[in-house]
Amino acid sequence: MSSNNASASSKSLRVAVVGATGAVGREMVKVLHDRNFPVAELGLFASERSAGKVQETPYGALTLQAFDAAVVKGYDVVLLAVSGDFAKAHAKDLASAGALVIDNSSAFRYDADIPLIVPEINAHVFREAYAAGSRLIANPNCTTAIAVVALGPLHKAFGIKRAIVSTYQATSGAGAEGMAELEEQTRNQLDGKPVTNSVFRHPIPFNLIPQIDAFQENGYTKEEMKVTWETRKIMEVPDLLVSCTAVRIPTYRAHSEAITLETIQPVTPDAARAVLADAAGVKVVDDPANGAYPMPLNATGQYDVEVGRIRTNVVFGDHGLDLFVCGDQLLKGAALNAVQIAELAL
Structure with missing residues:
Protein backbone atom coordinates (compact mmCIF):
# COMPACT_ATOMS: atom_id res chain seq x y z
CA MET A 1 0.00 0.00 0.00
CA ASN A 141 20.86 1.97 7.09
CA CYS A 142 19.42 1.02 3.71
CA THR A 143 19.12 -2.68 4.52
CA THR A 144 17.35 -1.98 7.79
CA ALA A 145 14.91 0.51 6.29
CA ILE A 146 13.82 -1.99 3.64
CA ALA A 147 13.46 -4.83 6.15
CA VAL A 148 11.48 -3.00 8.84
CA VAL A 149 8.81 -1.82 6.41
CA ALA A 150 7.82 -5.50 6.27
CA LEU A 151 8.80 -6.53 9.80
CA GLY A 152 6.98 -3.70 11.57
CA PRO A 153 3.42 -4.66 10.62
CA LEU A 154 4.17 -8.37 11.15
CA HIS A 155 5.50 -7.64 14.62
CA LYS A 156 2.44 -5.58 15.47
CA ALA A 157 0.14 -8.38 14.35
CA PHE A 158 1.95 -11.50 15.53
CA GLY A 159 4.96 -10.44 17.59
CA ILE A 160 8.46 -11.30 16.40
CA LYS A 161 10.57 -13.42 18.74
CA ARG A 162 13.60 -13.70 16.49
CA ALA A 163 14.62 -12.83 12.94
CA ILE A 164 17.34 -14.27 10.71
CA VAL A 165 18.18 -12.07 7.74
CA SER A 166 20.34 -12.88 4.71
CA THR A 167 20.89 -9.92 2.41
CA TYR A 168 21.80 -9.68 -1.27
CA GLN A 169 22.91 -6.07 -1.62
CA ALA A 170 23.35 -4.19 -4.88
CA THR A 171 26.43 -2.19 -5.78
CA SER A 172 24.37 0.99 -5.33
CA GLY A 173 25.01 0.49 -1.62
CA ALA A 174 28.53 1.73 -2.30
CA GLY A 175 27.25 4.76 -4.19
CA ALA A 176 27.78 5.83 -7.78
CA GLU A 177 31.36 4.58 -7.61
CA GLY A 178 30.18 1.07 -6.79
CA MET A 179 27.78 0.95 -9.71
CA ALA A 180 30.46 2.31 -12.04
CA GLU A 181 32.92 -0.37 -10.91
CA LEU A 182 30.37 -3.10 -11.62
CA GLU A 183 29.74 -1.76 -15.14
CA GLU A 184 33.36 -1.09 -16.05
CA GLN A 185 34.78 -4.30 -14.68
CA THR A 186 32.01 -6.44 -16.18
CA ARG A 187 32.97 -5.00 -19.57
CA ASN A 188 36.59 -5.84 -18.86
CA GLN A 189 35.66 -9.38 -17.88
CA LEU A 190 33.64 -9.95 -21.05
CA ASP A 191 36.33 -8.36 -23.22
CA GLY A 192 39.06 -10.52 -21.71
CA LYS A 193 40.78 -7.54 -20.11
CA PRO A 194 42.19 -7.46 -16.55
CA VAL A 195 39.51 -7.09 -13.88
CA THR A 196 40.49 -4.79 -11.03
CA ASN A 197 38.73 -3.59 -7.90
CA SER A 198 39.03 -0.41 -5.87
CA VAL A 199 35.56 0.17 -4.38
CA PHE A 200 35.02 -3.44 -3.32
CA ARG A 201 37.50 -5.72 -1.58
CA HIS A 202 37.30 -8.27 -4.40
CA PRO A 203 36.23 -8.12 -8.06
CA ILE A 204 32.43 -7.85 -8.23
CA PRO A 205 31.54 -9.07 -11.77
CA PHE A 206 30.05 -12.59 -11.70
CA ASN A 207 30.93 -12.81 -8.01
CA LEU A 208 29.43 -12.57 -4.51
CA ILE A 209 31.30 -10.92 -1.65
CA PRO A 210 30.17 -11.99 1.85
CA GLN A 211 31.60 -8.87 3.45
CA ILE A 212 30.08 -5.40 3.64
CA ASP A 213 31.92 -2.99 5.95
CA ALA A 214 34.52 -4.03 8.53
CA PHE A 215 34.46 -7.19 10.62
CA GLN A 216 33.68 -6.82 14.32
CA GLU A 217 35.03 -8.78 17.28
CA ASN A 218 31.97 -11.05 17.26
CA GLY A 219 32.62 -12.18 13.67
CA TYR A 220 29.79 -10.12 12.17
CA THR A 221 30.46 -7.16 9.89
CA LYS A 222 29.40 -3.70 10.95
CA GLU A 223 26.75 -3.74 8.20
CA GLU A 224 25.27 -6.89 9.72
CA MET A 225 25.25 -5.43 13.21
CA LYS A 226 23.61 -2.26 11.92
CA VAL A 227 20.59 -4.38 10.99
CA THR A 228 20.41 -5.73 14.55
CA TRP A 229 20.99 -2.43 16.33
CA GLU A 230 18.75 -0.32 14.11
CA THR A 231 15.86 -2.78 13.87
CA ARG A 232 15.70 -2.86 17.67
CA LYS A 233 15.65 0.92 17.92
CA ILE A 234 13.12 1.56 15.15
CA MET A 235 10.74 -1.16 16.29
CA GLU A 236 11.26 -0.21 19.96
CA VAL A 237 12.16 -3.76 20.98
CA PRO A 238 15.62 -3.42 22.57
CA ASP A 239 16.09 -7.14 23.15
CA LEU A 240 14.82 -8.38 19.77
CA LEU A 241 16.90 -11.32 18.53
CA VAL A 242 18.17 -10.44 15.05
CA SER A 243 21.02 -12.10 13.14
CA CYS A 244 22.14 -10.94 9.71
CA THR A 245 24.53 -12.11 6.99
CA ALA A 246 25.15 -9.37 4.42
CA VAL A 247 26.41 -10.19 0.91
CA ARG A 248 27.32 -7.84 -1.95
CA ILE A 249 26.02 -9.03 -5.33
CA PRO A 250 26.65 -7.84 -8.91
CA THR A 251 23.43 -5.88 -9.50
CA TYR A 252 23.01 -2.13 -9.96
CA ARG A 253 20.17 -1.24 -7.62
CA ALA A 254 17.68 -2.67 -5.12
CA HIS A 255 18.66 -4.79 -2.15
CA SER A 256 17.08 -8.20 -1.58
CA GLU A 257 16.64 -9.96 1.75
CA ALA A 258 15.62 -13.48 2.72
CA ILE A 259 14.04 -13.25 6.16
CA THR A 260 13.11 -16.06 8.55
CA LEU A 261 10.90 -15.18 11.50
CA GLU A 262 9.87 -16.96 14.65
CA THR A 263 6.70 -15.31 15.92
CA ILE A 264 5.20 -15.06 19.38
CA GLN A 265 1.65 -15.71 18.17
CA PRO A 266 0.68 -18.38 15.65
CA VAL A 267 0.82 -17.13 12.06
CA THR A 268 -0.24 -18.44 8.67
CA PRO A 269 0.95 -17.27 5.25
CA ASP A 270 -2.54 -16.03 4.41
CA ALA A 271 -2.75 -14.02 7.63
CA ALA A 272 0.69 -12.53 6.96
CA ARG A 273 -0.27 -11.62 3.38
CA ALA A 274 -3.41 -9.88 4.63
CA VAL A 275 -1.41 -7.81 7.11
CA LEU A 276 1.25 -6.89 4.55
CA ALA A 277 -1.31 -6.06 1.86
CA ASP A 278 -2.68 -3.37 4.18
CA ALA A 279 0.73 -2.06 5.27
CA ALA A 280 2.00 1.33 4.14
CA GLY A 281 4.98 1.16 1.81
CA VAL A 282 4.56 -2.55 1.04
CA LYS A 283 3.62 -4.23 -2.23
CA VAL A 284 2.81 -7.93 -1.93
CA VAL A 285 4.18 -9.80 -4.96
CA ASP A 286 3.47 -13.41 -4.13
CA ASP A 287 2.25 -15.66 -6.94
CA PRO A 288 5.14 -18.13 -7.34
CA ALA A 289 3.19 -20.44 -9.64
CA ASN A 290 3.12 -17.65 -12.21
CA GLY A 291 6.66 -16.45 -11.55
CA ALA A 292 5.60 -13.43 -9.50
CA TYR A 293 7.90 -12.68 -6.58
CA PRO A 294 10.16 -9.81 -5.52
CA MET A 295 13.19 -9.21 -7.73
CA PRO A 296 15.70 -6.33 -7.96
CA LEU A 297 14.80 -5.83 -11.61
CA ASN A 298 11.22 -4.97 -10.67
CA ALA A 299 11.90 -3.17 -7.37
CA THR A 300 14.40 -0.76 -8.96
CA GLY A 301 12.95 2.73 -9.16
CA GLN A 302 9.91 1.81 -7.06
CA TYR A 303 8.92 3.47 -3.79
CA ASP A 304 7.25 0.45 -2.23
CA VAL A 305 9.12 -2.52 -0.80
CA GLU A 306 8.13 -5.76 -2.53
CA VAL A 307 7.39 -8.76 -0.29
CA GLY A 308 6.74 -12.31 -1.48
CA ARG A 309 7.67 -16.00 -1.19
CA ILE A 310 5.59 -15.91 2.00
CA ARG A 311 5.40 -19.38 3.50
CA THR A 312 5.37 -21.31 6.75
CA ASN A 313 8.88 -21.97 8.01
CA VAL A 314 9.33 -25.71 8.46
CA VAL A 315 11.63 -25.24 11.47
CA PHE A 316 9.33 -23.02 13.54
CA GLY A 317 6.04 -24.45 12.22
CA ASP A 318 2.91 -22.47 12.98
CA HIS A 319 5.05 -19.85 14.75
CA GLY A 320 7.35 -19.32 11.77
CA LEU A 321 7.46 -17.46 8.46
CA ASP A 322 9.86 -17.20 5.56
CA LEU A 323 9.64 -14.26 3.18
CA PHE A 324 11.68 -12.52 0.48
CA VAL A 325 11.93 -8.74 0.32
CA CYS A 326 13.26 -6.33 -2.33
CA GLY A 327 13.55 -2.58 -2.10
CA ASP A 328 15.40 0.17 -3.92
CA GLN A 329 18.42 1.04 -1.79
CA LEU A 330 18.66 4.57 -3.18
CA LEU A 331 14.95 5.24 -2.57
CA LYS A 332 13.36 3.56 0.45
CA GLY A 333 16.85 2.72 1.64
Missing part, protein backbone atom coordinates in the same frame (compact mmCIF):
# COMPACT_ATOMS: atom_id res chain seq x y z
CA SER A 2 1.65 3.21 -1.15
CA SER A 3 2.22 6.23 1.05
CA ASN A 4 0.65 9.60 0.22
CA ASN A 5 2.69 12.47 -1.18
CA ALA A 6 3.12 15.78 0.57
CA SER A 7 0.10 18.02 0.64
CA ALA A 8 0.06 20.59 -2.12
CA SER A 9 -1.30 23.13 0.38
CA SER A 10 1.71 22.86 2.72
CA LYS A 11 3.82 25.93 3.42
CA SER A 12 6.69 26.24 0.95
CA LEU A 13 10.12 25.69 2.46
CA ARG A 14 13.74 26.38 1.61
CA VAL A 15 15.42 23.01 1.15
CA ALA A 16 19.14 22.24 1.00
CA VAL A 17 20.64 18.99 -0.26
CA VAL A 18 24.23 18.57 0.92
CA GLY A 19 26.10 15.97 -1.10
CA ALA A 20 23.96 16.73 -4.12
CA THR A 21 26.28 15.20 -6.71
CA GLY A 22 26.28 11.69 -5.24
CA ALA A 23 23.85 8.89 -6.05
CA VAL A 24 21.71 9.49 -2.94
CA GLY A 25 21.80 13.28 -3.23
CA ARG A 26 20.58 13.17 -6.83
CA GLU A 27 17.76 10.83 -5.85
CA MET A 28 16.76 13.16 -3.00
CA VAL A 29 16.20 15.95 -5.52
CA LYS A 30 14.13 13.69 -7.76
CA VAL A 31 12.01 12.45 -4.84
CA LEU A 32 11.34 15.99 -3.57
CA HIS A 33 9.97 16.86 -7.01
CA ASP A 34 8.11 13.61 -7.57
CA ARG A 35 6.33 13.79 -4.22
CA ASN A 36 5.42 17.45 -4.64
CA PHE A 37 7.33 18.50 -1.55
CA PRO A 38 6.62 22.21 -1.04
CA VAL A 39 9.96 23.62 -2.15
CA ALA A 40 10.21 27.41 -2.27
CA GLU A 41 13.95 27.31 -2.96
CA LEU A 42 16.29 24.38 -3.55
CA GLY A 43 19.97 24.70 -2.75
CA LEU A 44 22.43 22.08 -3.98
CA PHE A 45 25.67 21.88 -2.02
CA ALA A 46 28.75 19.82 -2.77
CA SER A 47 32.53 19.93 -2.53
CA GLU A 48 34.73 22.84 -3.59
CA ARG A 49 35.69 21.02 -6.80
CA SER A 50 32.02 20.79 -7.84
CA ALA A 51 31.15 24.41 -6.98
CA GLY A 52 29.99 26.40 -9.97
CA LYS A 53 29.08 23.39 -12.05
CA VAL A 54 25.54 23.09 -13.33
CA GLN A 55 23.47 20.02 -12.48
CA GLU A 56 20.33 19.09 -14.37
CA THR A 57 17.38 18.42 -12.06
CA PRO A 58 13.59 18.13 -12.34
CA TYR A 59 13.56 21.75 -11.16
CA GLY A 60 15.72 22.81 -14.09
CA ALA A 61 19.46 23.43 -14.32
CA LEU A 62 20.81 24.43 -10.90
CA THR A 63 24.28 25.66 -10.01
CA LEU A 64 26.13 23.68 -7.36
CA GLN A 65 27.46 25.59 -4.38
CA ALA A 66 30.39 24.77 -2.14
CA PHE A 67 29.17 23.82 1.32
CA ASP A 68 29.11 26.81 3.65
CA ALA A 69 27.58 26.19 7.08
CA ALA A 70 26.60 29.84 7.50
CA VAL A 71 24.60 29.70 4.25
CA VAL A 72 23.02 26.30 4.85
CA LYS A 73 21.82 27.41 8.30
CA GLY A 74 19.37 29.68 6.51
CA TYR A 75 17.41 26.75 5.06
CA ASP A 76 14.32 25.19 6.64
CA VAL A 77 15.13 21.59 5.73
CA VAL A 78 18.63 20.17 5.24
CA LEU A 79 19.06 16.70 3.72
CA LEU A 80 22.56 15.34 4.34
CA ALA A 81 23.92 12.76 1.89
CA VAL A 82 27.44 12.93 3.26
CA SER A 83 29.97 10.90 5.22
CA GLY A 84 29.62 10.22 8.91
CA ASP A 85 32.61 12.41 9.71
CA PHE A 86 31.13 15.34 7.79
CA ALA A 87 27.80 14.86 9.55
CA LYS A 88 29.47 14.78 12.96
CA ALA A 89 31.25 18.03 12.14
CA HIS A 90 28.19 19.96 10.96
CA ALA A 91 24.79 18.34 11.61
CA LYS A 92 24.24 19.43 15.21
CA ASP A 93 25.32 22.98 14.44
CA LEU A 94 22.88 23.19 11.52
CA ALA A 95 20.05 21.79 13.63
CA SER A 96 20.76 24.21 16.47
CA ALA A 97 20.08 27.06 14.02
CA GLY A 98 16.53 25.76 13.59
CA ALA A 99 16.75 23.73 10.40
CA LEU A 100 15.24 20.24 10.28
CA VAL A 101 18.36 18.17 9.54
CA ILE A 102 17.93 14.62 8.22
CA ASP A 103 21.22 12.76 8.14
CA ASN A 104 21.67 9.74 5.89
CA SER A 105 24.96 8.67 7.49
CA SER A 106 25.43 6.36 10.48
CA ALA A 107 26.84 9.18 12.64
CA PHE A 108 23.89 9.56 14.99
CA ARG A 109 21.77 6.44 14.53
CA TYR A 110 22.73 4.92 17.85
CA ASP A 111 22.49 8.08 19.97
CA ALA A 112 19.67 7.57 22.44
CA ASP A 113 18.49 11.18 22.16
CA ILE A 114 18.39 11.29 18.33
CA PRO A 115 15.37 9.67 16.62
CA LEU A 116 16.00 6.97 14.01
CA ILE A 117 12.94 7.06 11.79
CA VAL A 118 11.13 4.96 9.22
CA PRO A 119 7.83 6.85 8.88
CA GLU A 120 5.68 3.80 8.18
CA ILE A 121 6.85 2.26 11.46
CA ASN A 122 7.66 4.91 14.07
CA ALA A 123 6.37 8.29 12.88
CA HIS A 124 5.12 8.87 16.42
CA VAL A 125 8.72 8.99 17.67
CA PHE A 126 9.48 11.78 15.20
CA ARG A 127 6.37 13.76 16.11
CA GLU A 128 7.09 13.57 19.83
CA ALA A 129 10.73 14.59 19.38
CA TYR A 130 9.90 17.34 16.89
CA ALA A 131 7.25 18.77 19.21
CA ALA A 132 9.85 18.81 21.98
CA GLY A 133 12.25 20.80 19.78
CA SER A 134 14.47 18.10 18.28
CA ARG A 135 15.67 19.04 14.82
CA LEU A 136 18.30 16.38 14.05
CA ILE A 137 16.94 13.08 12.73
CA ALA A 138 18.85 9.99 11.66
CA ASN A 139 17.99 8.10 8.49
CA PRO A 140 18.56 4.34 8.91
CA ALA A 334 17.95 6.36 1.54
CA ALA A 335 16.45 9.29 -0.40
CA LEU A 336 12.75 8.44 -0.21
CA ASN A 337 12.88 7.71 3.51
CA ALA A 338 14.64 11.03 4.15
CA VAL A 339 11.99 13.00 2.24
CA GLN A 340 9.20 11.08 3.98
CA ILE A 341 10.70 12.14 7.32
CA ALA A 342 10.68 15.76 6.17
CA GLU A 343 7.03 15.37 5.18
CA LEU A 344 6.17 14.49 8.78
CA ALA A 345 7.06 18.06 9.77
CA LEU A 346 4.64 19.66 7.29
